[in-house]
Amino acid sequence: MNIQSFDVTIIGGGLVGLALASALADSDLTVAVIEGKTPNVTITPEHYIRVSALSQASKNLLINIGAWPYISNNRHQPYSAMSVWEKDSFGKIAFDASTLKSTEEQSLGTIVENNIVQQALWKTVEAASNVTIFNPFHCQSVAMGEREAWITLVGANDDNKHLTQSLTSKLVVGADGANSWLRRQADIQLTSWDYGHNAVVATIETDMPHDNTARQIFSPEGILAFLPLSESSSSSDTQSSSHLCSIVWSLAPDDAQELQACDELEFNRRLTAAFDNRLGYCQVKSPRGVFPLTMRYAQSFVKQRVALIGDAAHTIHPLAGLGANLGFLDAAALAQELLEKHKQGKDIGELSSLRYFERWRKSEAMQMIATMEGFKQLFAGSNPVKKLIRDIGLVAVDKVKPAKEVFIKHAMGLTDDLPDLAKKIYKERS
Numbered sequence: 001m002n003i004q005s006f007d008v009t010i011i012g013g014g015l016v017g018l019a020l021a022s023a024l025a026d027s028d029l030t031v032a033v034i035e036g037k038t039p040n041v042t043i044t045p046e047h048y049i050r051v052s053a054l055s056q057a058s059k060n061l062l063i064n065i066g067a068w069p070y071i072s073n074n075r076h077q078p079y080s081a082m083s084v085w086e087k088d089s090f091g092k093i094a095f096d097a098s099t100l101k102s103t104e105e106q107s108l109g110t111i112v113e114n115n116i117v118q119q120a121l122w123k124t125v126e127a128a129s130n131v132t133i134f135n136p137f138h139c140q141s142v143a144m145g146e147r148e149a150w151i152t153l154v155g156a157n158d159d160n161k162h163l164t165q166s167l168t169s170k171l172v173v174g175a176d177g178a179n180s181w182l183r184r185q186a187d188i189q190l191t192s193w194d195y196g197h198n199a200v201v202a203t204i205e206t207d208m209p210h211d212n213t214a215r216q217i218f219s220p221e222g223i224l225a226f227l228p229l230s231e232s233s234s235s236s237d238t239q240s241s242s243h244l245c246s247i248v249w250s251l252a253p254d255d256a257q258e259l260q261a262c263d264e265l266e267f268n269r270r271l272t273a274a275f276d277n278r279l280g281y282c283q284v285k286s287p288r289g290v291f292p293l294t295m296r297y298a299q300s301f302v303k304q305r306v307a308l309i310g311d312a313a314h315t316i317h318p319l320a321g322l323g324a325n326l327g328f329l330d331a332a333a334l335a336q337e338l339l340e341k342h343k344q345g346k347d348i349g350e351l352s353s354l355r356y357f358e359r360w361r362k363s364e365a366m367q368m369i370a371t372m373e374g375f376k377q378l379f380a381g382s383n384p385v386k387k388l389i390r391d392i393g394l395v396a397v398d399k400v401k402p403a404k405e406v407f408i409k410h411a412m413g414l415t416d417d418l419p420d421l422a423k424k425i426y427k428e429r430s
């Protein structure tokens with residue numbers, strides 16, 4: 001059997017795996033990407049229901065690795081303000097990019113459909129001379145040798161003929177999502193807990209325009225986010241004059257199932273009321289997806305010849321829209337470390353070459369997990385004393401400029417310890 005050898009083999013061609021491959025594109029490392037599903041290459045006029053609020057740091061990365069030009073202007077929606085409030089209370093906080101003096105940025109982030117980002121990254125990776133994509137291929141086995149890992153794949157060619165393939169690789173990267181196959185094969189233990197929430201996601205039309213603002217309401221029943229969508233998704237778009245948002249509604253699993261199953265009129269009525277009628281009457285315009293929410297944290301992000309990134313390493317509550325952003329920074333940090341160690345003539349799959357990446361990204365992930373847990377606990381329940389304290393806290397932060405600036409910088413992902421590719425815009429690759 002023909003055996004192909006690579007420096008880096010990435011299992012999973014989702015957002016994070018493809019971002020790593022793109023960050024290594026045109027380097028002198030050889031890279032394989034293994035993706036089990038054939039990516040959806042058609043762009044529908046309707047928005048896909050899975051979207052991500054990408055931070056400024058993630059956008060910097062996508063520009064620097066050359067993927068951003070493939071994201072059409074009418075398929076992403078920058079947002080310049082955020083508004084968060086608690087139901088039936090005076091507690092509220094508002095952020096506006098224009099109040100930030102220390103940055104030229106006009107927006108806090110941008111909302112993009114996951115499929116659109118994946119398609120853009122896929123095109124970037126396809127154009128890279130040092131990257132080979134195996135698709136649709138699944139991993140069958142992996143064995144760690146002293147100097148390399150051995151991987152066998154099964155898949156199909158263009159004529160749907162069954163194929164097997166063997167690879168060797170100095171490093172195998174698990175970017176294979178929350179139920180990571182590689183994490184299990186490498187026997188890396190997982191810390192996890194159920195958030196006790198399922199997220200209902202859908203595209204919604206509202207009476208009033210969203211004014212480029214992301215909104216989120218906390219109530220004892222759950223957390224409801226309205227993320228602004230571009231209002232014209234294609235030139236032939238029939239929805240071009242409508243006001244569109246994507247919702248992420250996190251609530252108890254039974255309530256989520258009920259909301260998925262109820263008829264549209266009932267859903268619209270409950271959604272409009274839950275959102276305090278802020279944007280007028282809301283109408284669902286897409287199927288309703290439901291996603292169980294679990295915190296996962298891999299006890300090690302690296303082992304000899306193995307590294308985990310993205311959801312394979314950690315998953316968090318979507319209340320702050322940070323999962324993909326964290327994953328993108330994992331990809332940028334790992335690429336930076338691998339290129340550096342390779343330049344120094346080191347073996348990039350050696351555990352000692354991967355340790356710094358692990359310390360760097362574990363501490364970031366841990367902070368996010370703790371922050372999300374704090375937020376979720378703070379807003380859980382309707383104890384009146386707790387409610388009063390958090391409402392006073394929200395109003396206090398809203399009024400103190402330096403505290404607000406720190407929050408805004410975090411929302412934009414512009415923290416101190418960013419990988420170089422996410423820091424600023426170096427160049428727009430063609």
Ligand SMILES: Cc1cc2nc3c(=O)[nH]c(=O)nc-3n(C[C@H](O)[C@H](O)[C@H](O)COP(=O)(O)OP(=O)(O)OC[C@H]3O[C@@H](n4cnc5c(N)ncnc54)[C@H](O)[C@@H]3O)c2cc1C
Pocket residue numbers: 011012013014015016017034035036037051052053054114137138139175176177178181199201248291309310311312318320321322323324325326327
């Ligand atoms: C409701 C909800 C809302 C969210 N909102 C936001 C948000 O606003 N902002 C944000 O930053 N994040 C958000 N997230 C999180 C974000 O969606 C994820 O963190 C991100 O998509 C993870 O990307 P990934 O590439 O790590 O994993 P995945 O997207 O799961 O990709 C893994 C890939 O690996 C492939 N694969 C798996 N196993 C194998 C195998 N054995 N062989 C070959 N291929 C394999 C899969 O086919 C898939 O393509 C949200 C999550 C949820 C649930």
